[in-house]
Amino acid sequence: MKNTFLVKTVEEGLRVCSYETDRFKTGILSVNMVLPLKGNIAEKSLLPSLLCASCKEYPDLLSLNRKLAELYGAELSPSVAKHGENLVLRISMTQICDRFALDGESLSTECAKLLCKALFEPNVSDGAFDGPTVEREKRLMLDRLEAFKNNKRSYALKKMVDLMCADEAYSLSSLGSEEDIRALTPEQLYASWQDLLKTAFVQLQVVGDLNTEAITDLFRQYFDRVEGRSVRKGETTVIPFAKTVKRGLEEQDIQQSKLVLGFRCGMQEPFENYAKVRTFVDLFGGGTYSRLFMNVREKQSLCYYCAARLMGSKGIITVQSGVETENAEKTETEILKQLAEMKAGGVTEEDLQKSHKSMEDDFLSVFDTPEELDGWFYSQVADDEFQTPEELVAELKAVTRQDVIDMANNVTLDTVFLLKGTGTGDGEED
Amino acid sequence: MAKIIPHENALLGDTYYEVLHDTGLTILVYPKPGYSTSYAVIGTNYGSIDDALKVRGGEEEQLPWGTAHFLEHKLFESEELDAFERFAETGASANAYTSFDRTCYLFSCSSHFKENLEILLDFVQHPYFTEATVQKEQGIIGQEIRMYLDDPGWQVLFNLLKALYVGHPVRVDIAGTEESISHITADLLYRCYENFYNLHNMALAVAGNVTVEEVLAICDSSLREDPEVFVERPDKGEPKEIVRPVADQEFAVTIPTFALGFKETHDTPIRSTKERLLTDILMDIIGGETSALYERLLREGLIDTGFGYEYFTGPGYATVIFEGRSRDPEAVAEAIKEEIRVLRRDGVDPAEFNRLRKMNYGKAVMSYNDIDGLANGLVGAYLNGAELFEELDLYRELTVEDANEQLARQFLEEYSALSVVHGPSQAV
Numbered sequence: 001m002k003n004t005f006l007v008k009t010v011e012e013g014l015r016v017c018s019y020e021t022d023r024f025k026t027g028i029l030s031v032n033m034v035l036p037l038k039g040n041i042a043e044k045s046l047l048p049s050l051l052c053a054s055c056k057e058y059p060d061l062l063s064l065n066r067k068l069a070e071l072y073g074a075e076l077s078p079s080v081a082k083h084g085e086n087l088v089l090r091i092s093m094t095q096i097c098d099r100f101a102l103d104g105e106s107l108s109t110e111c112a113k114l115l116c117k118a119l120f121e122p123n124v125s126d127g128a129f130d131g132p133t134v135e136r137e138k139r140l141m142l143d144r145l146e147a148f149k150n151n152k153r154s155y156a157l158k159k160m161v162d163l164m165c166a167d168e169a170y171s172l173s174s175l176g177s178e179e180d181i182r183a184l185t186p187e188q189l190y191a192s193w194q195d196l197l198k199t200a201f202v203q204l205q206v207v208g209d210l211n212t213e214a215i216t217d218l219f220r221q222y223f224d225r226v227e228g229r230s231v232r233k234g235e236t237t238v239i240p241f242a243k244t245v246k247r248g249l250e251e252q253d254i255q256q257s258k259l260v261l262g263f264r265c266g267m268q269e270p271f272e273n274y275a276k277v278r279t280f281v282d283l284f285g286g287g288t289y290s291r292l293f294m295n296v297r298e299k300q301s302l303c304y305y306c307a308a309r310l311m312g313s314k315g316i317i318t319v320q321s322g323v324e325t326e327n328a329e330k331t332e333t334e335i336l337k338q339l340a341e342m343k344a345g346g347v348t349e350e351d352l353q354k355s356h357k358s359m360e361d362d363f364l365s366v367f368d369t370p371e372e373l374d375g376w377f378y379s380q381v382a383d384d385e386f387q388t389p390e391e392l393v394a395e396l397k398a399v400t401r402q403d404v405i406d407m408a409n410n411v412t413l414d415t416v417f418l419l420k421g422t423g424t425g426d427g428e429e430d
Numbered sequence: 431m432a433k434i435i436p437h438e439n440a441l442l443g444d445t446y447y448e449v450l451h452d453t454g455l456t457i458l459v460y461p462k463p464g465y466s467t468s469y470a471v472i473g474t475n476y477g478s479i480d481d482a483l484k485v486r487g488g489e490e491e492q493l494p495w496g497t498a499h500f501l502e503h504k505l506f507e508s509e510e511l512d513a514f515e516r517f518a519e520t521g522a523s524a525n526a527y528t529s530f531d532r533t534c535y536l537f538s539c540s541s542h543f544k545e546n547l548e549i550l551l552d553f554v555q556h557p558y559f560t561e562a563t564v565q566k567e568q569g570i571i572g573q574e575i576r577m578y579l580d581d582p583g584w585q586v587l588f589n590l591l592k593a594l595y596v597g598h599p600v601r602v603d604i605a606g607t608e609e610s611i612s613h614i615t616a617d618l619l620y621r622c623y624e625n626f627y628n629l630h631n632m633a634l635a636v637a638g639n640v641t642v643e644e645v646l647a648i649c650d651s652s653l654r655e656d657p658e659v660f661v662e663r664p665d666k667g668e669p670k671e672i673v674r675p676v677a678d679q680e681f682a683v684t685i686p687t688f689a690l691g692f693k694e695t696h697d698t699p700i701r702s703t704k705e706r707l708l709t710d711i712l713m714d715i716i717g718g719e720t721s722a723l724y725e726r727l728l729r730e731g732l733i734d735t736g737f738g739y740e741y742f743t744g745p746g747y748a749t750v751i752f753e754g755r756s757r758d759p760e761a762v763a764e765a766i767k768e769e770i771r772v773l774r775r776d777g778v779d780p781a782e783f784n785r786l787r788k789m790n791y792g793k794a795v796m797s798y799n800d801i802d803g804l805a806n807g808l809v810g811a812y813l814n815g816a817e818l819f820e821e822l823d824l825y826r827e828l829t830v831e832d833a834n835e836q837l838a839r840q841f842l843e844e845y846s847a848l849s850v851v852h853g854p855s856q857a858v
Contacts, residue, residue: 023464025798065719072792096795143734146684252682255579288514301569322577357521364540367466
């Protein structure tokens with residue numbers, strides 16, 4: 001059936017999600033694998049990029065990349081991310097639809113095969129991955145860790161989360177620790193790959209003008225060869241309320257300070273009261289009608305950005321802003337004042353309507369790109385239930401003013417982190 | 431009734447329509463049946479490189495750097511409800527951006543399209559600036575400028591442009607400097623608005639769940655006639671020489687960031703689509719994921735997966751830029767230059783050329799999904815005098831001879847510069 005979300009558990013630990021449609025020029029096929037966020041993360045997180053670097057048939061990066069170029073620039077992409085206290089390893093293939101192939105090739109079959117070969121038939125021998133390839137990928141992962149520090153905004157956010165969740169598995173980096181990455185061996189990665197195939201919950205996602213049935217059959221020809229499957233998913237601990245406020249400070253020679261606040265939002269488990277909390281966050285610091293945008297930016301001119309975001313899989317709300325160092329305290333006070341006013345009932349019916357309309361508009365745009373449809377499945381990869389955008393929109397529209405006030409009153413400040421700029425303002429001049 | 435010109439592409443199975451409206455505005459509509467949302471963008475041929483205002487036959491007036499971007503921020507305001515507040519009533523998400531050569535205002539929505547397009551056309555036709563609102567914005571934009579000062583990728587690019595360009599305003603940050611924007615006044619904004627925001631100097635593009643008829647009906651009732659103003663984009667007289675071959679800046683970074691640029695001369699104001707596509711393929715041949723150079727630099731630990739390149743070009747400027755992070759940027763720069771020397775000596779390999787032509791064709795097809803990309807692409811192509819579908823046909827016609835011929839004029843070492851942003855302990 002076309003133009004509809006289909007979610008089907010075809011066997012224990014294997015779920016197939018599809019949205020077939022012919023309105024796009026491209027198709028996306030992805031394998032998303034869920035493991036608990038614990039133990040040695042590095043030996044897991046390196047796998048997607050290692051598997052996308054070669055396979056038995058195309059045993060080095062050049063031959064694999066040339067094959068992808070010949071498949072009209074098909075993109076084989078690795079990724080790794082946290083979903084609450086689960087780690088999701090992902091390999092995706094984006095390709096143009098068969099009808100655009102200039103010589104009538106069946107691109108979708110070739111692309112699906114290549115994805116399966118990357119995952120199930122890597123370039124391994126004698127119980128180990130190829131040594132030089134492993135060393136290169138380790139180095140690239142270490143460079144990613146280093147490069148991450150160059151983006152001051154996301155660096156400050158991560159430092160806040162690390163401090164906030166210091167005693168929780170959530171503070172583990174999705175890339176693994178530097179020490180663990182350095183110590184990885186080709187044999188260890190082989191064992192970890194075997195473990196991934198045996199224990200991960202797997203979600204196969206198909207979006208676009210692709211044949212889900214044929215792809216699923218092809219995938220299972222490889223998948224069913226894996227012996228001794230026993231699936232383990234992680235449980236996410238959610239802390240509903242903060243007890244005391246933790247504070248962190250780091251100084252750097254930068255021009256603008258980055259202020260990050262972390263709040264607990266009363267959730268007892270992931271995504272509890274999601275629609276209500278999401279609406280609160282939207283009115284607090286989401287759209288241009290939100291309190292943070294209207295007051296901290298527009299009225300007080302304290303910053304260019306001041307935005308609140310909800311991490312529903314962990315029950316955390318973050319607020320990020322870039323400010324003059326001397327205004328950091330003032331900005332924090334102003335953010336908390338806006339929260340206090342919402343707790344005291346400062347939510348109008350008019351604002352609620354704006355939020356409803358804006359989020360409806362946002363969530364319905366999911367249907368217009370294959371990336372967003374694929375992302376919609378992906379965002380729910382660690383959940384047992386599946387919700388469509390329409391279902392979420394219906395829940396959001398049922399949220400009342402009182403719900404938002406109640407949610408505001410569940411919100412407690414947990415952590416404040418300031419990446420303090422000590423820069424003098426000298427760039428390179430002529 | 432204005433004439434509707436269809437532009438059809440048989441391969442894609444898509445058609446968009448072009449209309450020159452009676453008011454002088456060019457309207458482009460790309461219907462996407464089955465889509466849930468619509469996206470509209472209106473753009474003017476006025477960006478950060480326009481640091482002077484000159485109407486045909488008139489005197490040239492210098493403008494403070496960052497004026498186009500400042501005007502973009504302020505156009506959302508009106509005497510009553512500002513545009514953001516009006517879009518909040520309908521649920522649309524609205525935004526705007528300023529680039530080197532244009533300023534665009536946009537929204538996307540899944541309902542109330544008519545109302546939203548009316549708001550868009552209304553606020554871009556009704557400026558409202560006062561000294562008080564201009565002053566307030568200086569604080570916000572000041573923070574925006576400072577945010578970019580902490581972005582090594584942004585800094586390394588502008589340091590490169592300052593090393594390559596002697597006088598072309600492309601060397602200055604789009605938002606200007608904290609000093610330059612302090613000279614902006616409400617009067618100045620009105621003057622720029624009156625001239626650059628002339629409908630004859632603008633284009634509207636809509637893509638998504640719309641028909642050309644409904645867009646035209648809304649335009650008919652929302653646009654007011656605009657007498658044509660001929661704004662000129664004077665030639666900057668940029669010499670072919672560069673300022674200096676290196677630029678260094680110390681920064682709070684852990685791995686140095688670099689940008690290697692090859693400046694080109696300009697006999698036409700804008701590069702043609704064919705020149706752009708050939709350059710893309712040549713850059714792929716030199717340092718793309720299928721190149722031996724890329725594989726070697728990765729293997730030797732000289733680059734990471736953030737390595738990339740672009741053809742940085744617009745009115746009066748064109749530079750090929752290779753950029754990334756490296757512990758030894760000089761070694762990477764030398765390796766790229768050596769690869770170019772070898773390519774120049776041996777010529778382009780026909781098999782590699784065909785493979786990359788196929789890849790680039792595929793990437794081009796991929797870009798026809800996103801209505802935001804399509805609408806912005808339509809406006810950009812129109813303002814640059816190009817046609818959106820042109821590239822798909824061109825990919826089939828390009829030959830290895832074309833590539834070799836173009837190679838002779840490009841990637842010239844004597845007009846290249848290397849910009850590096852490095853940490854305090856990594857002095858170069």
